[in-house]
Amino acid sequence: MHHMHGGHDSERKPFNARMFMRLMRYLSPYRWWLVGSLSALVIAAAAAQAGPYLFGMAIDRFINPAESAQVLTMQERLSGLGFYAILFIASLVITWLAEYGETYCMSWAAQNGIFDLRQGLFRHLQRLGLKWYDSRPAGVIMSRVTNDVQTLDELLSAGLTTVLGDLVRLGVIVAVMLTMNARLALASFITVPPLMLMAFYFRPRILQAHREVRTRVAEINANLQESISGVRVTKSFAREEENFAAFDLRNRGNFDATVAAEFLMSIFQPGVMFIGALGTAVVLWFGGSMILRESIFGMQVGTLGPGTLAAFLVYVQRFNHPLQNLSNFYTQMQSAMAASEKIFAVMDTEPEVQDAPGAITLPAIRGAVEFREVDFAYDGEHLVLEQANLSVASGQTVALVGHTGAGKSTMINLLCRFYDPVAGQVLVDGHDLREVTTYSLRAQLGIVLQDTFLFSGSVRENIAYGRPEATEAEIVEAAENVNAHAFIERLPEGYDTPVGERGGNLSVGERQLISFARALLRDPGILILDEATSSVDAYTEILIQRALDVLLHDRTAFIIAHRLSTIRNADLIVVVKDGRIVQRGTHDELIASGGHYAELYGAQFDAESGPRG
Ligand SMILES: Nc1ncnc2c1ncn2[C@@H]1O[C@H](COP(=O)(O)OP(=O)(O)OP(=O)(O)O)[C@@H](O)[C@H]1O
Ligand SMILES: [Mg+2]
Numbered sequence: 001m002h003h004m005h006g007g008h009d010s011e012r013k014p015f016n017a018r019m020f021m022r023l024m025r026y027l028s029p030y031r032w033w034l035v036g037s038l039s040a041l042v043i044a045a046a047a048a049q050a051g052p053y054l055f056g057m058a059i060d061r062f063i064n065p066a067e068s069a070q071v072l073t074m075q076e077r078l079s080g081l082g083f084y085a086i087l088f089i090a091s092l093v094i095t096w097l098a099e100y101g102e103t104y105c106m107s108w109a110a111q112n113g114i115f116d117l118r119q120g121l122f123r124h125l126q127r128l129g130l131k132w133y134d135s136r137p138a139g140v141i142m143s144r145v146t147n148d149v150q151t152l153d154e155l156l157s158a159g160l161t162t163v164l165g166d167l168v169r170l171g172v173i174v175a176v177m178l179t180m181n182a183r184l185a186l187a188s189f190i191t192v193p194p195l196m197l198m199a200f201y202f203r204p205r206i207l208q209a210h211r212e213v214r215t216r217v218a219e220i221n222a223n224l225q226e227s228i229s230g231v232r233v234t235k236s237f238a239r240e241e242e243n244f245a246a247f248d249l250r251n252r253g254n255f256d257a258t259v260a261a262e263f264l265m266s267i268f269q270p271g272v273m274f275i276g277a278l279g280t281a282v283v284l285w286f287g288g289s290m291i292l293r294e295s296i297f298g299m300q301v302g303t304l305g306p307g308t309l310a311a312f313l314v315y316v317q318r319f320n321h322p323l324q325n326l327s328n329f330y331t332q333m334q335s336a337m338a339a340s341e342k343i344f345a346v347m348d349t350e351p352e353v354q355d356a357p358g359a360i361t362l363p364a365i366r367g368a369v370e371f372r373e374v375d376f377a378y379d380g381e382h383l384v385l386e387q388a389n390l391s392v393a394s395g396q397t398v399a400l401v402g403h404t405g406a407g408k409s410t411m412i413n414l415l416c417r418f419y420d421p422v423a424g425q426v427l428v429d430g431h432d433l434r435e436v437t438t439y440s441l442r443a444q445l446g447i448v449l450q451d452t453f454l455f456s457g458s459v460r461e462n463i464a465y466g467r468p469e470a471t472e473a474e475i476v477e478a479a480e481n482v483n484a485h486a487f488i489e490r491l492p493e494g495y496d497t498p499v500g501e502r503g504g505n506l507s508v509g510e511r512q513l514i515s516f517a518r519a520l521l522r523d524p525g526i527l528i529l530d531e532a533t534s535s536v537d538a539y540t541e542i543l544i545q546r547a548l549d550v551l552l553h554d555r556t557a558f559i560i561a562h563r564l565s566t567i568r569n570a571d572l573i574v575v576v577k578d579g580r581i582v583q584r585g586t587h588d589e590l591i592a593s594g595g596h597y598a599e600l601y602g603a604q605f606d607a608e609s610g611p612r613g
Contacts, residue, residue, distance in 0.1 A: 012334035019340050023152065026117050030109035037105035041161060044098035045168035049318070050091035052311040053176055058084040059307025066305060102161065110157035118149050121343060128346075129353040130418045134378065139222065144346055148339035155336040163329040166322035173315050180308050187286045188316050191279035195320060198275065199327035202268040207331045209261035216254035223250050276320045283312050353420055355437045362436040365444045365525025366429050367394035367556030369415065374424035376414060385410050385579045388424070392572065397557045399567035401600060402576035408560045409450055411576070412530055415558065417441055428526070446524030448532035450560075452515040454503030459488055460495040462503075462514055466522040478521040481547045483540050484513035508535040516544070520551065527557040534562065541566060564601050573597065 027034060060066065062080040072080070122145060133141070177185035227234065227243055234243055290304035369392040376385040385407045392398050400408040413419055414426050417433045425432045433441060446466070454462050463478060464470045470478075475495070479485040487510060491497040503511040516532050533541045545566065548557075561567050568587045575583035575590070575597045582596050590597040 011338035012331070013337035013341055015333055016337055016341075019337055019344070022344065023156075023336070023340050026113035027109050027156065029116075030112050033105045033109040033112075037102050037109065037161065038164065040098045040102035040105065041165050042168050044095050044102055045165050046172050047091045047094040047098060049169065049172045049176055049315075051088055052314040053180070054084050054088050054091070055314075056180065056305070056307040056309075056311030059310065060305030061307075064306055102165075106161045107157055110153070110160075113156060114149060114153045117152065117343070118145060121145055121149065121347060124347050124349075127351045127354070128349060129351045130413075131352050131378070132349060144343055148343050151335050151339040152343070155332055159329055159332045159336070162325055166325045166329075170319070170322045173318060177312065177315055180311065181290075181304055184283065184287050184290060184304065184308075184312055188279055188283045188312060188319075190282055191275050191316075192319075192323065194275050195272065195323050196327075198268065198271055199324045200330075202264060202271075203324065203327040204331045206261065206264045206268060207328070207335075209257065209264055211335075212257040213254065213261055216250065216257045219250050220247075220254060223247055272320060272324065276317060279316045279319070280313060283309070283316050287312055353417055353438065356434055359435055359437045360431070360440075362428065362431055362440040362444065365556075367396075367526055368392065368427075368429050369398075369526065369556060369558075370425075370427040370430075371411070371414070372425040372427065374414065374426060375422045376410060376419065377422050378410075378419070380422065383422070383579060385414070385421075388579075388581050390574060390581060390584070392556060394429075395554045395556055396571040397552050397559065397569075399570035399573045400558065400560045400576055401562075401564060401567065401573060401597065403600075406576040407579040408576050409530055410579075412447075412528055412558060412560065415526075415528065416445060416447060444525040445528060446519035446522045446526070447528045448512070448515045448519045448530060450530040452503070452508075452511045454499050454506075454511055454514060456498065456500065458493075458496045458498055459491065459514060462499055463495075463517045463521055465518050470521055474521060475517075478517040479513075481520055481544075481551060482513050482516040483543045483547070484510070484517055487513070509537065509540070512536055513540075525555070527552065527555060529557065530560045531562065532559075533566065545569075564604055575600075 058081055062072070062077040062084075065072065125141065125145070174185070174189075177188065223246060227247070234240060287304055287309040291306055291309060369390070371388045371390040374385060374388040375383055376388075377383045388407075388411065390398075390411075400411060402408055414421055415428075415433075417426070417438055420434060425434075427433070428436075428441070455465065460475055463475050467474075476485060479488055488495055488497075499506055499511075499514070503514070506514070512532060512535055516529070519527060519529070519532075533544055536544070541563075549569075559567055559570065567573060571586070572584060573587060573590055574581055575595075577596055583590055583593075585593070591601065
């Protein structure tokens with residue numbers, strides 16, 4: 001699947017005012033910071049343009065005054081120069097302070113907004129049900145919280161201020177040029193159209209090319225990650241060559257994308273410089289003629305001081321940059337639109353399992369469980385559980401048995417309310433699960449899921465995952481009950497040993513024991529064990545059985561096991577076949593009555609005692 005990752009990165013969407021306003025709502029609590037930033041921005045942009053103007057004025061008034069000007073003494077000219085120098089320094093200080101204020105205020109507002117957005121998104125992700133997660137690869141979900149939020153971050157913290165600053169800067173430059181000399185100003189704007197064309201043509205393509213590169217790099221990463229985590233399978237199937245070919249393909253994709261991006265850059269940058277230089281040439285020629293008071297093409301050009309010409313030469317060059325940025329911003333805005341759309345789509349998804357209005361807190365569980373005519377389908381269409389009826393008295397140990405894919409884990413999923421039934425009811429102590437809060441239900445369950453999952457952290461932290469406040473003695477006791485204490489003690493750092501990503505440095509059976517201890521430590525009202533000891537050796541399993549007999553004495557437990565010897569003593573054995581409950585009773589009753597259970601049991605007995613003659 002990994003080759004499908006990352007394509008999201010290059011998406012763009014047209015500007016959407018409603019979406020933009022929704023995004024802006026994240027900034028609204030920090031609006032005063034925004035106001036501060038914008039004011040500072042205007043000041044900075046204006047003050048930064050003062051320099052050339054001051055130089056021009058100084059030259060034309062005090063160094064090389066026009067003949068028509070009023071005659072000044074040398075003393076007056078010197079002090080005038082000094083005054084302009086001080087003004088220049090003042091403009092620099094103002095620019096510096098204002099830019100500092102602008103960046104600081106904007107970052108504060110943007111980072112707070114992004115922080116809130118990310119928090120909100122993560123909180124919402126945690127609320128979403130398993131059905132939602134079932135249909136999406138983890139990588140895609142992750143990119144909502146990382147890449148998409150990052151795209152918005154870029155827009156808010158850099159993009160917006162840059163574009164506003166550029167607009168102000170352009171406005172100020174144009175205004176100053178027009179006031180200094182309108183004719184020369186108009187002449188120098190001649191490079192604007194070609195610059196805009198260049199920028200609007202190349203910038204989006206360059207950005208796109210850079211995105212393409214990032215996508216390829218993401219693909220390489222995904223491929224690499226899968227190769228590393230799947231290295232055992234690769235080696236055992238001797239698939240190194242094929243993997244290399246797959247990697248080679250992606251690496252080549254990265255190569256092509258990078259070369260394409262560099263190619264565009266290599267045309268664009270010199271092109272922009274060239275057009276910019278043409279603008280300078282126009283100003284030099286046209287402005288120079290104005291100083292010489294010569295006509296160009298028979299047209300009177302007016303008069304100009306050399307200082308003003310010098311100022312113009314600087315302004316013309318300062319023109320290019322904001323123009324290019326504008327096209328940049330346009331593309332950035334489109335990406336941000338695509339990112340917001342995806343983020344808000346997640347935020348707008350209502351969890352399919354959620355607390356009903358007026359849901360009550362489930363009182364301390366006594367342990368009566370009932371399935372009442374339950375139908376269930378993961379996709380809402382193909383039933384995997386049909387008309388399931390089951391009544392379990394408080395304190396009973398119930399075993400669910402049946403072929404692979406029969407629907408055993410599905411029943412557990414419904415009992416934990418990971419999903420809601422399509423029809424019928426699941427009740428605990430007479431409360432329909434849809435009428436109690438999911439928190440109050442799950443807080444009282446102790447669950448060992450079929451695919452054990454340990455979090456990175458120490459063994460101790462993993463056991464205490466469901467009850468972080470547990471004491472050392474309680475943790476050790478839980479470990480002893482599942483016969484895990486001995487092996488944990490033998491680990492290099494005992495209970496402090498880090499278990500590595502997903503518990504990678506423990507054996508599968510050891511991981512199961514730790515998950516088991518984790519479930520027991522919660523002292524749950526109902527204990528649910530889905531193949532909890534399937535990878536543990538038979539001897540250890542018997543020891544756990546004995547401990548369980550004590551622990552489960554007055555506690556309801558659901559146990560799923562393929563090894564039927566482990567559930568022989570259950571109070572109730574429920575036989576599931578193709579989504580239907582086909583038999584129920586004790587081991588002896590079910591053996592006596594024949595049928596599916598007797599078949600299953602007989603098959604195992606045959607397998608264990610070897611082929612009979
Ligand atoms: N998340 C899911 N989305 C869609 N279908 C699912 C999902 N989980 C299970 N199924 C399907 O539901 C059916 C019942 O699966 P279930 O996990 O309940 O089987 P099981 O009895 O626990 O099997 P096993 O003994 O192998 O664990 C299977 O056909 C399976 O393909
Ligand atoms: Mg299962």
